[in-house]
Amino acid sequence: MRLTRLRWKMRSELAEFQEYVGRYDLTDDKVRLKVVHTMKVCALMDELAQSLGLSERERDIAYVTALFHDIGRFEQLRRYGTFVDYQSVDHADLGVQILKEEGLLDGFGDEEKERILTAIALHNKYELPMLDEKTLLLARMIRDADKCDIFRVFASKDLTSATSTTLSSVQDEVVSAEIERMLFEHRCVEKEKRKTGLDVWMTFLGFFFDMNFSETIRIAKKQGYYRQPFDGVAFTRAQEQIDRILAEVERYIDERLQENV
Ligand SMILES: [Fe+2]
Incomplete structure (x- = not known):
């Protein structure tokens, strides 16, 4: 290679x-x-x-x-x-x-x-x-x-091997209340508390709260990969919840970029 x-x-x-x-x-x-x-x-x-x-x-x-x-x-x-x-x-x-x-x-x-x-x-x-x-x-x-x-x-396409989930396996799921709370408190997702496949997806959004440099946050935002899997699924139960969480994460991202730290 x-x-x-x-x-x-x-x-x-x-x-x-x-x-x-x-x-x-x-x-x-x-x-x-x-x-x-x-x-x-x-x-x-x-x-x-x-x-x-x-x-x-x-x-x-x-x-x-x-x-x-x-x-x-x-x-x-x-x-x-x-x-x-x-x-x-x-x-x-x-x-x-x-x-x-x-x-x-x-x-x-x-x-x-x-x-x-x-x-x-x-x-x-x-x-x-x-x-x-x-x-x-x-x-x-x-x-x-x-x-x-x-x-x-x-x-x-490596999503499955990275998470043991697929776009279709999470479409009828919800995010556990405890995991949503962690994200709104701007904390990383604690792996042992995850119950659903969507909770596993939340781990990635939680990464932003543990990023140290505005440069890497800027790159991650520009690349936009963090939200692609969410945009590829029509959630039957969790759409509002996902929208709410993504909005909060993006508000946090913009705040960090404005502060430039
Ligand atoms: Fe590693």
């Missing part, structure tokens, strides 16, 4: 990524999905790093964090046949273990390596713990870039 949007400067890391991924079945759609996702997140991360005015070195570190953030996904899929962490393994923790075992970050100094590993380990956690300023910035960046591309996956 051709790696798009190469950052030439990072060619040795890209070659290492390609070599590692080449050990897996690239004819499998699920493997390809994660390769494409990785490349998109790399591009988003670089855009974000530029917009934040980071130094060349910090831009490299940001790029490599994106390149390796989901490295655990391939082994997770091979071992367990699923991307669902709670049914298998925490893919971020597995990724950190693989990066160490394979020595994929050996080109970086100890402090840089630690920072990249910490950001990767935390990219999928519900919230961030206390961190030093530089690690916090990197962790926030990868979380935003990742979410931004997950909107694309949510809107694509």
Whole structure:
């Protein structure tokens, strides 16, 4: 598979990524999905790093964090046949273990390596713990870039594999009251509280409340992927509820963009 949007400067890391991924079945759609996702997140991360005015070195570190953030996904899929962490393994923790075992970050100094590993380990956690300023910035960046591309996956034909739902399976459902309340309180959806397929869809809208940079919010709004699945369904029971929730999320998006933070 051709790696798009190469950052030439990072060619040795890209070659290492390609070599590692080449050990897996690239004819499998699920493997390809994660390769494409990785490349998109790399591009988003670089855009974000530029917009934040980071130094060349910090831009490299940001790029490599994106390149390796989901490295655990391939082994997770091979071992367990699923991307669902709670049914298998925490893919971020597995990724950190693989990066160490394979020595994929050996080109970086100890402090840089630690920072990249910490950001990767935390990219999928519900919230961030206390961190030093530089690690916090990197962790926030990868979380935003990742979410931004997950909107694309949510809107694509990969919707089923990303959510175990389809456009027709959710059309007669509603959003659970507790999940709607979380969104109106501008909180991310707590995964264990989800009851319906539509609750799972709400997880993606909840991402906006955990986005750290107006740049990624701006990109996500412009791309518009976050609302595409909703626009593709004629909900029999939840249409008003969906309209209300989308309006609230979009009000929040515009407010964040106006504040520019
Ligand atoms: Fe991930």
